[in-house]
Amino acid sequence: MAEALDLAAGTVIVGGGGANHAEPQHLLLKYANRHGLIAGATGTGKTVTLQVLAESFSAAGVPVFLADVKGDLAGLAKPGSETGKLHDAFAQRAEQIGVTLRYDQFPVTFWDIWGEQGHPVRTTPAEMGPLLLSRLLGLTDVQEGVMNIAFRVADEQGLALYDLKDLQAMLRWVGENSSELSLRYGNVSTASVGAIQRALLVLENEGGDRLFGEPALDLADIIRLDASGKGVINIIAAERLMNAPRLYATFLLWLLSELFEQLPEVGDPDKPKVAFFFDEAHLLFNDAPRALIAKVEQVARLIRSKGVSIWFITQNPADVPEAVLGQLGNRVQHALRAFTAKDQRALRQAAENYRANPDFDTATAITELATGEAVTSFLELKGVPGVVQRTLVRPPFSQLGPITPAERSAVMAASPMALKYDKVIDRESAHEILTARAEQAAQQSAAAGAEGQDDDLWKMDREFTRARRYDANLQIPAPKQQTSRAGSRSSASRSDSVVDAFGKSLARQLGTKTGQALVRGVLGSLFRGR
Template sequence: MADILDLEAGTAFVGGGGADYAQAQNLLLKYANRHGLIAGATGTGKTVTLQTLAETLSKAGVPVFLADVKGDLSGLAKPGSTESKLNEAFQKRATQIGLTMDYQQFPVTFWDIWGEKGHPVRTTPAEMGPLLLSRLLGLSDAQEGVLNIAFRIADEQGLALADMADLRAMLAWLDENSGELTGQYGNISPASVGAIQRSLLVLENEGGDKLFGEPALELSDILRVDASGKGMINILAAEKLMNAPRLYSTFLLWLLSELFEQLPEVGDPDKPKAAFFFDEAHLLFDDAPKALTDKVEQVARLIRSKGVSVWFISQNPADVPEDVLGQLGNRVQHALRAFTAKDQKALRMAAENYRPNPEFDIAEAIQAVGTGEAVTSLLENKGVPGMAQRTLIRPPFSQLGPITDAERQAVMANSTMGMKYDKVLNRESAQEILAKRAEEAAKESAEAGAAGNDADLWQMDKEFKQARRYNPDIQIKETSRARSSGGSSSRSSRSDSIAEVFGKSLARQLGSKSGQALVRGVLGSLFRGR
């Protein structure tokens, strides 16, 4: 009987292969950062394979991030049990593949964009960047161009875009001052600005605004090990998130981009620095523009030099673009069904991606493998693809299936992440800075009205009316002159209308202010080539 790890040999046990399943199938940790694929039809065992790989990597000291789309993976936080209904089957499988069962729990941190089943996980519009945000909002090319201008000006003027309110305020200012900006930045169509604002409203109604805010997630908080040296398994609650597939995929792509941008080059380490699992991988590429798909392929190709292992999980390998699929050297293929001509073609294509084994027909094996069994091909020495093998995947050591809500809350209560992320931080950012400047402009306009300068007052009154729709919280009292004057009704009306402000006076202030522009990551880039 063997353990699942042999750190001296640098191997991790995946399952038993061969005719009698006694031939060990090992993942070489040195080549785990060459990425991987877990594929198969619904109910064939993909989730259990994901769970066992997460356990193995965690035990090797590798932090893991994965999305729990069905709620099943929370069982990683609790050891399996000999009293489980599956224990007998698991013990039998362990004997077949030569494994010693060692029920144990693993260190888990729960995350949730909505903050319901995990600690809130947030980013900022500034960190996500216009490319990914445009994909999230479903913008056209023209609308994406306007969003790029908003980000560029915010960067140049030192206006932090920390949450959705900041972005809305910036877009409103952009719309009001489009005439003065077009010559420098290009055409800014009011229709495009309006379309972006409507998309933001739809996203907010879906709860997507919860993703944006501070404190933003720091990568160091998911790249942790516990006191025993096990890698932290970060579980993103995704049952609710799957109802917003564009939000789900955009967030995961942002996280991958941040890993690529922030981690140092390490070449080929003895084991990965982190492992990242993309469940429902087809959602990453559905309706994605070619520019985004190209960048995902670029990151998948280059991020291995940062020591990051990326695994794509989907029902069919064809769900993953060919350029990305070519980067996935470790493969676990569960059963595929071939009921239609299209299914049969996909089956043949899946089989062609494996190194042939003279002992069996790969296409037939992919159709015939049972639950918990798969056709595997794991990289061997020098990164050579291993020969295809029918493999019985090892059973998990943690609980198969979800833990209770009370158990989840207990795990969250014991996590240090709650103190850092559970409470929203609302620091001074674009909206607050613009509001403060607007208050100063409002004070100046009130003084102009009190001095009887009708020309200035008329201009300010016009600007206040324009600003009312995007700066509704700023109010000023009537000027003393308006309250005491017996002047014309038109002047009184102008004073009474000075209730909110932004306008061209603010545009002049912003035009004279310089700031340090941000350089975003590969997928969130504002300045790099697309």
Template sequence: MAQILDSEAGTVFVGGGGKDYGTPQSLLLKYANRHGMIAGATGTGKTVTLQTLAESLSLAGVPVFLADVKGDLAGLARSGSAEAKLHEAFQKRADTIGLELDYQDFPVTFWDVWGEKGHPVRTTPAEMGPLLLSRLLDLTEAQEGVMNIAFRVADEQGLALADLKDLQAMLVWVGQNADELSLQYGNVSPASVGAIQRALLVLENQGGDKLFGEPALELADIMRQGEGGKGMINILAADQLMNSPRLYATFLLWLLSELFEQLPEVGDPDRPKIAFFFDEAHLLFDDAPKALIEKVERVARLIRSKGVSVWFISQSPTDIPEDILGQLGNRVQHALRAFTAKDQKALRLAAENYRANPDFDIAEAIQNVGTGEAVTSLLEAKGVPGIAQRTLIRPPFSQLGPISDAERAEVMKASPMAEKYDKTVDRESAQEMLAKRAEEAGAEAEEKASAKSDDDLFDMGNEEYKQGRRYEPPEPARRKSSRSSRSDSIAETFGKSLARQLGTRAGRELVRGVLGSLFRGK
């Protein structure tokens, strides 16, 4: 009988066997961090494959983080049962591949951005950064530039961006100080600030403000082990989150980036430190800017040396950019339907990504495998891609399908994460600090204005001061002023008369005579 976990060989069993199938397939834990892909059309068994891989990795002590798009994966928290509807089919499959059907449950922590179907999972704008936030808000290049300026200034001035209100307050401050900031950092357009604020308002109305806040998620809390040394399976409730695909994609990319930035280099460990599953992977790349795709590619290429296993789940390999697809060494390809020319092209491309098997045509096999079957290629010793094999995926040990709300609440209540994350913490951050600055500036301005008013009151040039004293000059001075005025009038009259005389011919003769007598005297 096959074993799910072979500790000596360092493998977990994926599926295999029987006369109609090839060699039994196992995943080498040492090469699980070379990443993987699960692809196939709707209804071909991708979700069950994801569930069985999560179980196998958990049994090997590897923590798992996955997104539950339809609510089906919550069954990992409950044991399968011989009374279950699909028990007979699962038992038959287990017998075919030579596996003992060992029903059991797994340690699960539920997470939810909205805090309804799991513990609130939050981050802060500062941790997410301007690039991912700009992607989330679908900003233009100019608007992204303003967002970068806001983050830079907040960092330089020690203004913590802990939630959405902090970011909104920071943008208001940037807009008010646009002239000064433009000289140092580049143009800050009020129109760009306004556009970002509108985008943030839309995000807030969609409930996205719940994503930002404290306490922020700590990576150590998703990299735990449960009872018996099983890896913790972290399930993100994504059924509601899928209504905001940009928010969904941005959050998962942020989490992957955090793993990349915080985990130390470990080379090639015996098993991954954590396995990360991107369901509906096409949402990560649809309409994504080139810079963001390049970042995902870089993270996927380098994060393996930090012991992180990344799996992309989508309907077709063509949903994943080629540069990233080339990093995925472990592949499980369920059936693809080729009814259109586009589908046929996707089928050919999928077949070309496998190491050829002389026993069958890969493209034909991909098109014809049934539900629960797949064409697999898993890395072998020295990281060499395995030959493509038709594989019957093993049945799950946990419950297939969702659990009740009461069962979910029971799991959440027993989790140690409830006490840590269920209550929001609102500490002093950018919004409060900027409001305090404005209040202090207003009080200082009012104090200066009051002081200036008191000083001006005793100014000799102040009209109120003059009126208050009702100043009147003494009588002698008034008479002197009158005589002076008359004297000025007589002098002015004489001057005008002299000017008229100088303007006449007689006057000119008089001047010549006077000047001549002066020169003769010398």
């Protein structure tokens, strides 16, 4: 029986021995960086195919990153069982395909944005950038423009954006200084700032704030080999993450962008540097703007020269845009069910994507496939698409299904990533700097206000003294006993009017409520003295 992995030939066996008794179907590692597709209806075996490919890449010394949507892929950390009905079925299939069934476990690192089912995985707003953040928050074009301004100002002023608090503080500062910023960067509406802040609040309530912080994920930590030379399989827990599909899609797109920007050009290597699996790929493109789809297409087209193999897993190939689908040279198509006219059109379209086999009709075969069976087409020498074949996917060598919480905890405790990522770091950044600036400005304002109040009191005392002297110089004769009440009121009114006029004039000069209150207090004492 053949080995499932032949490093000398640079191939891995995905399956074989289908209804048309085809030879084992090989994936050439040299062309694995031309990307791939795993498609099929629910329950047709997509997850097992993903597990088989992850095992093959790991055994070939290729690190893997994948999302575990249902918790089933955790079994990669444990060898399969050599007893039971499942083993008997696997042994029969291995014999039919012509491969040796050797159960084995693989090096696994568990990750989780919430830090519950794996080590916390984080990034920073600065690393994610305004485009992906705007996609994550569902912002309009105008709001995205304000987000770009906030990032630009943060860069110019040296305000690091490490976590969600930093971004919120930066946007608050932008809103407070919108009039000045609008003159330089274009209109900054406080309404747009408020809308972004509300979106950030929703994200925070959903737990998305866990994604932002330090220490941020270092790509070198997911592109590792273990001591035996196997590629480490990085599994991010996506069971809870799937409830926030926008967060899930944005995180995976960010990771892909980081790989594209940081990895060096390697041309066409003998095997990929890392294999990347997008499960539930339709979530990446639902309601995605054209600019984002164009970015994914660009990355898929160019990242192969950096040795990255990308695989999209979805129910229907139509879920993937044509521009991206055209970059996927290796394909595994499980059964599709055509219940409606739309389904039938999608089925015919899926069949047309394969190089025809004269032995059977591809569209008919796709509807007849059993669980664990697929039609496959892998790139041959010189990158030529292979003829489509009906294929039984080989059985996995690791455990099929999830592991226990205790087993997961043991794997996490033994991982070297625990010491690096499990503890949060909060360095001085935009939030702390802007808070310190605001406190300093408030203290300076209070000090300036107290000094100005002392100056006002000194000026009031001087002016009041002048008014008393002016009043004395009026030389108003004292009223006689026989003077009538009308004359007395006239004299008092004349004297009062001078002081009152001065008080009103002084209050207008001070121009503040505090000054007016002080004037009223001083004049009140004067009137009571009279």
